[in-house]
Amino acid sequence: MLGWHDGAMSSDAPTEASTDSTGDLLMRIAGGDRAAFERLFTDQSRLLLALILRIVKSRSLAEEVLQECFAEVWTRCGRFDPERGTGRAWLITLCRRRAIDCVRSVQSQQDRDFADGLRSSAETGDQVEQTVIDRAESDRTVTALKVLPPEQSTPIVMAFYQGLTHAQISENLKVPLGTIKSRIRDGMKKLRDELEASR
Amino acid sequence: MSTDRDYLAAGLALGGLSDAELAEARALSDSDPDFRAEVAAYDEVMAETAGSDEPAEVSAAARAAILRIPETHEQETSAEVQTGRPAESSPEPASTSESAPPAEPVSLAERRERRGGRRSWLPYVAAAAVLIVVAGFGATIWQQNQRQNELEADLAATQQQLDESTRLMEATDLRTSTAELPEGGSVTVLSSESQQLIRLSPNDVGPAPSGKSMQMWVIGDSGPESVGLMSDKAVTIADEKFSAGSVFGITVEPEGGSKQPTTDPIVAIDL
Numbered sequence: 001m002l003g004w005h006d007g008a009m010s011s012d013a014p015t016e017a018s019t020d021s022t023g024d025l026l027m028r029i030a031g032g033d034r035a036a037f038e039r040l041f042t043d044q045s046r047l048l049l050a051l052i053l054r055i056v057k058s059r060s061l062a063e064e065v066l067q068e069c070f071a072e073v074w075t076r077c078g079r080f081d082p083e084r085g086t087g088r089a090w091l092i093t094l095c096r097r098r099a100i101d102c103v104r105s106v107q108s109q110q111d112r113d114f115a116d117g118l119r120s121s122a123e124t125g126d127q128v129e130q131t132v133i134d135r136a137e138s139d140r141t142v143t144a145l146k147v148l149p150p151e152q153s154t155p156i157v158m159a160f161y162q163g164l165t166h167a168q169i170s171e172n173l174k175v176p177l178g179t180i181k182s183r184i185r186d187g188m189k190k191l192r193d194e195l196e197a198s199r
Numbered sequence: 200m201s202t203d204r205d206y207l208a209a210g211l212a213l214g215g216l217s218d219a220e221l222a223e224a225r226a227l228s229d230s231d232p233d234f235r236a237e238v239a240a241y242d243e244v245m246a247e248t249a250g251s252d253e254p255a256e257v258s259a260a261a262r263a264a265i266l267r268i269p270e271t272h273e274q275e276t277s278a279e280v281q282t283g284r285p286a287e288s289s290p291e292p293a294s295t296s297e298s299a300p301p302a303e304p305v306s307l308a309e310r311r312e313r314r315g316g317r318r319s320w321l322p323y324v325a326a327a328a329v330l331i332v333v334a335g336f337g338a339t340i341w342q343q344n345q346r347q348n349e350l351e352a353d354l355a356a357t358q359q360q361l362d363e364s365t366r367l368m369e370a371t372d373l374r375t376s377t378a379e380l381p382e383g384g385s386v387t388v389l390s391s392e393s394q395q396l397i398r399l400s401p402n403d404v405g406p407a408p409s410g411k412s413m414q415m416w417v418i419g420d421s422g423p424e425s426v427g428l429m430s431d432k433a434v435t436i437a438d439e440k441f442s443a444g445s446v447f448g449i450t451v452e453p454e455g456g457s458k459q460p461t462t463d464p465i466v467a468i469d470l
Contacts, residue, residue: 030274032269032274034269037266037268037269038266041262041265041266045257045262045265046254046255046256046257047249047250047252047254049254049255049256049257050249050252050253050254050255051249051252053255054252059255059402060400060432060433062255063257063258063260063261066257066261066265067261067264067265067268070265070268071268071272074268074269074272074274075272075273075274075275076274076275078274078275079275084235084239085238085239085242085243086239086242086243086246088243088246088250089239089242089243089245089246091246092242092245092246092249092250093242093245093246096214096249100214106361142248142249142251142252143251143252143253144247144248144250144251145248156213158215159210159213159214159215160213160214160245160248163214163215164215165215165216165217166210166215166216166217167217168215169215181206181210184206184209184210184213184215185205185206185209185210188209188212188213188241188244189205189209191244191247191248192240192241192244195243195244195247
């Protein structure tokens with residue numbers, strides 16, 4: 001069984017739409033409710049920062065991205081549609097996208113080797129000083145993914161946290177693309193089954 | 200649901216689909232409520248996955264900046280939300296001719312007189328309008344140039360910082376030290392004698408006391424040399440020579456800094 005309730009966000013895990021407290025906060029923020037904005041920050045910022053940090057691997061950059069994400073939450077959360085998913089999923093998607101955009105933006109300013117070092121996981125050799133500082137954090141495996149065998153969790157991590165396409169993952173791991181797709185599909189389904197079983 | 204649809208739904212939530220797969224998945228998501236529900240379920244899976252991670256503490260400076268956002272950012276209006284194009288300029292104002300009250304009837308002679316009068320000032324109005332437009336364009340172009348110059352300067356500074364960070368991290372004699380500050384927070388100092396680079400990263404360091412500044416020094420055989428005032432931002436020091444045995448120090452000085460340290464260092468780190 002997964003440790004779904006290990007993280008601070010898990011207390012907010014909705015079991016049905018009506019218990020989507022993050023979604024409720026987003027709806028209030030869309031109406032200009034500053035107290036709801038502060039509450040959202042208090043509830044979610046540490047987990048969102050952890051997610052961003054895993055992607056950008058630099059604390060100072062991660063905090064900049066977090067700030068951009070909350071600016072987007074404040075200005076654009078009217079776009080959140082509770083019928084298309086939970087508030088938490090909306091937030092995670094927003095932060096992940098922003099963080100990957102940030103990494104790509106940094107990459108475009110650097111030579112290829114350095115970009116690879118910044119983007120890829122710690123074992124490829126990190127080259128910025130924040131990465132050294134944060135290396136211990138980067139090396140930890142995300143709790144929920146421990147339920148999967150490495151051949152399934154690795155491509156999921158590479159797609160979600162490193163923003164790689166499945167074709168790039170196939171190339172990097174030297175595994176046929178069809179196999180990578182199967183592993184991603186089966187891994188995601190297993191994660192989903194575990195989540196549903198834990199509710 | 201077929202195997203392909205499972206993969207597409209999972210891939211849409213996870214990321215990494217090819218362009219063709221992405222287009223197919225989006226089309227399915229727009230047209231098929233069942234597929235949309237599958238994607239939402241996988242979105243939730245990834246949110247749970249991310250949520251199982253160990254939380255990271257947000258610094259006081261980032262927290263303060265984020266909580267100020269409602270004061271500094273305007274929210275999208277509902278119209279902008281619908282269109283999804285908040286940056287788009289507003290449409291031309293509607294013509295008021297239909298709603299304007301009908302004009303009073305005037306004689307033909309009076310009309311000619313008015314028209315003649317208009318002719319007399321019309322060229323001046325036109326010339327003024329041209330001047331305004333030209334001035335407007337000029338100002339806009341100037342602003343764009345200014346902005347571009349600022350961006351180029353920022354980019355160059357960022358690139359230089361990245362280059363220096365790379366040199367530092369590749370140095371075989373890299374030293375890393377962290378010291379706590381008496382008022383809270385800490386600083387991490389990375390240095391390399393061979394690269395002659397020092398990198399200071401403050402973490403949760405609050406502002407200096409009122410009327411004071413925190414000043415950085417490199418203290419070598421010839422005494423302390425100021426390397427600038429410390430802020431809450433990381434900084435690379437590349438223009439101060441140091442050798443083994445030199446010390447990096449931080450002192451609290453009168454606002455704006457001093458030529459020589461006037462207090463004992465609150466941080467002293469061997470380089």
